[in-house]
Structure formats: C-alpha cells, structure tokens
Amino acid sequence: MRDKIKNLKQQLDAVILAHNYQSAEILDIADYVGDSFYLSQVAKNLNNKTIVFAGVYFMAESAKILSPEKDILLPVIDAACPLADMVDVQALLEYKQKYSDYTFVCYINTNAEIKALCDVTVTSSNAEKVISKLNSDKIVFLPDKNLGEYIKNKFPEKDFIIWNGFCPTHERIRANSILTLKEKIKDLVILAHPECNKEVRNIADFLGSTKDIIEYASKTNFKNYLIATEDGVMHTLKNNNPDKNFFVPGLPAICMNMKKTRLDDIYFSLLHKKHLINVDENIADKARTSLEKMLELAR
Ligand code: SF4
Numbered sequence: 599m600r601d602k603i604k605n606l607k608q609q610l611d612a613v614i615l616a617h618n619y620q621s622a623e624i625l626d627i628a629d630y631v632g633d634s635f636y637l638s639q640v641a642k643n644l645n646n647k648t649i650v651f652a653g654v655y656f657m658a659e660s661a662k663i664l665s666p667e668k669d670i671l672l673p674v675i676d677a678a679c680p681l682a683d684m685v686d687v688q689a690l691l692e693y694k695q696k697y698s699d700y701t702f703v704c705y706i707n708t709n710a711e712i713k714a715l716c717d718v719t720v721t722s723s724n725a726e727k728v729i730s731k732l733n734s735d736k737i738v739f740l741p742d743k744n745l746g747e748y749i750k751n752k753f754p755e756k757d758f759i760i761w762n763g764f765c766p767t768h769e770r771i772r773a774n775s776i777l778t779l780k781e782k783i784k785d786l787v788i789l790a791h792p793e794c795n796k797e798v799r800n801i802a803d804f805l806g807s808t809k810d811i812i813e814y815a816s817k818t819n820f821k822n823y824l825i826a827t828e829d830g831v832m833h834t835l836k837n838n839n840p841d842k843n844f845f846v847p848g849l850p851a852i853c854m855n856m857k858k859t860r861l862d863d864i865y866f867s868l869l870h871k872k873h874l875i876n877v878d879e880n881i882a883d884k885a886r887t888s889l890e891k892m893l894e895l896a897r
Pocket residue numbers: 619654678679680681682707765766767768828853854855856
C-alpha cells in the first residue's frame with residue numbers, strides 16, 4: 599500500500615499533510631507532519647497541485663480557503679471536529695450583536711462560516727502572539743473555553759468573553775490521573791495542551807501546542823515526561839527521543855475523528871480524487887481574510 603501511494607503521489611504531483619494526532623501509519627508516510635498552524639502555512643506555500651490532508655474537516659477546509667487553486671482532498675469525509683461544531687452561525691450572530699464593540703477571535707478549530715464572521719483566526723501555537731498585536735482590549739474568543747481561559751490569563755488588562763466549547767478528547771484528561779502517576783514517578787515532567795481543563799493546566803510544568811510539546815521534550819534533558827494531549831503525538835515523541843520515557847495519564851486520550859484515516863483511505867483518496875473540498879466563494883473570501891490576518895500577525 600505504501601508503494602502504491604508513493605507511485606500515485608508522483609503521478610499526480612501530490613503531497614500528504616498529516617496532523618500530529620493522526621495514527622502512526624499515516625504519520626510515517628506523510629510528507630509534512632505538524633500542528634494546525636504549521637500545516638496551514640505549508641498548504642499555502644506548496645507548489646503542488648494536489649494536497650491530501652490527513653486530519654479533520656476544518657483543516658482541509660482551511661487549506662482550501664488559503665489555496666483555492668489547489669485540489670485539497672480529505673480522505674475520510676466524516677472526519678469532523680466536535681469542538682468546531684460547538685459554535686453555530688445563529689448563536690455567533692447574536693453574540694456579534696450583543697458585543698458589537700469587541701474583536702472576534704476564533705480558534706482555527708472552527709468551520710468556514712464561523713471564520714467568515716470573525717476578525718482573526720488563531721491556533722494554540724500563535725494565539726498569544728496574534729492577540730498581543732491586536733489593537734483591541736475587548737476580545738470574544740471562541741469556541742474553546744480552556745484555550746480561551748489560558749490566553750485570557752496572559753492578558754489581564756484585556757476584557758475577554760469566552761465561548762463555552764471544549765474538546766471532548768482533552769476534556770477527558772483528568773488531573774487526579776496525572777497526580778496518581780506523579781506519586782509513583784517523582785521526577786515526572788508534565789507537558790499539557792491548553793485545551794486541557796483548568797485542573798490539568800494548573801499542575802502542568804509546561805503548556806503548549808503539540809509543536810511546542812514536541813520541541814520542549816526534545817530540547818530539555820529530563821528522563822520522564824507525562825504527555826497530556828491527544829495520543830498521536832507519542833509516536834513522534836518516542837521516535838525523536840528514544841532515550842527518554844513518555845507516559846500518559848490513565849487511558850490514552852484518543853480523538854476518534856483523527857484516527858478515522860487509514861492507509862487505504864489515503865490510497866483511494868489519491869486514486870479517485872476524493873473527497874474534493876469546496877468552499878462557497880463568498881464565505882471563503884471572508885474566512886480567508888481572518889486566516890490571512892493570522893498568518894500576517896503570527897510572523
Ligand atoms: S482532538 Fe479535539 S480539537 Fe482536535 S480534532 Fe479531535 S475533537 Fe477536535
């Protein structure tokens with residue numbers, strides 16, 4: 599299957615982008631692996647005609663918005679993000695009316711219609727930088743309440759209204775599971791994603807995006823790390839650091855949507871050019887403004 603994928607990629611001048619949360623078999627064949635911010639930059643800058651996006655829907659959609667001339671393929675069309683679906687247009691319009699003098703900042707984990715209604719998009723790796731450059735002290739942040747609270751604490755002088763959404767995968771990670779493991783392994787260094795709940799964030803030694811977590815573990819010289827984010831990052835962490843130990847608290851936190859894509863889905867995606875992502879032009883134009891503002895401010 600790997601050889602077949604390689605051949606088709608060459609024939610079609612295609613590349614495979616994979617999010618850090620994909621399964622190991624996908625990460626191993628991908629041309630580019632990273633977090634949402636990195637992958638959105640890659641998608642925009644590549645010259646290839648076809649991009650296979652191994653991730654969830656909003657990621658492929660963002661790639662299409664940033665690169666409308668390219669064919670963006672999402673191998674599994676129902677790979678969705680429950681967090682992205684926690685904000686709908688009608689509710690957002692009501693917020694926009696109520697907080698008409700606020701700047702609307704949306705996490706990249708939103709659908710195109712939502713990005714189109716927001717002033718700027720952010721990812722977990724650039725939210726602080728982007729918001730620090732906004733000329734506004736009044737922010738509505740959506741849809742992730744955990745990332746929103748984490749960012750709010752960085753700007754005590756700003757007024758934040760935070761949407762009540764959450765990532766079900768990160769929400770499942772419990773502080774008491776972490777503390778139980780820390781009792782057994784005293785020198786455990788806790789690395790957590792800001793989508794984790796407050797109790798987990800409060801006991802973390804380091805908070806950051808998946809890219810930040812992977813970099814931190816590679817650059818520091820501790821022996822034992824606990825990883826509080828989706829389980830997919832363990833593959834890269836272990837590959838990059840064979841002499842270090844990585845633990846998860848309790849059962850691994852697995853995003854079922856991220857794990858829907860298998861090797862044969864990638865193969866059929868290339869073979870039949872499916873599923874081609876299209877975004878309504880009017881919505882795409884507005885969402886592009888929000889995404890491009892992020893790329894500009896995060897530089
Ligand atoms: S891990 Fe959470 S935020 Fe990421 S795709 Fe899955 S549900 Fe969405």
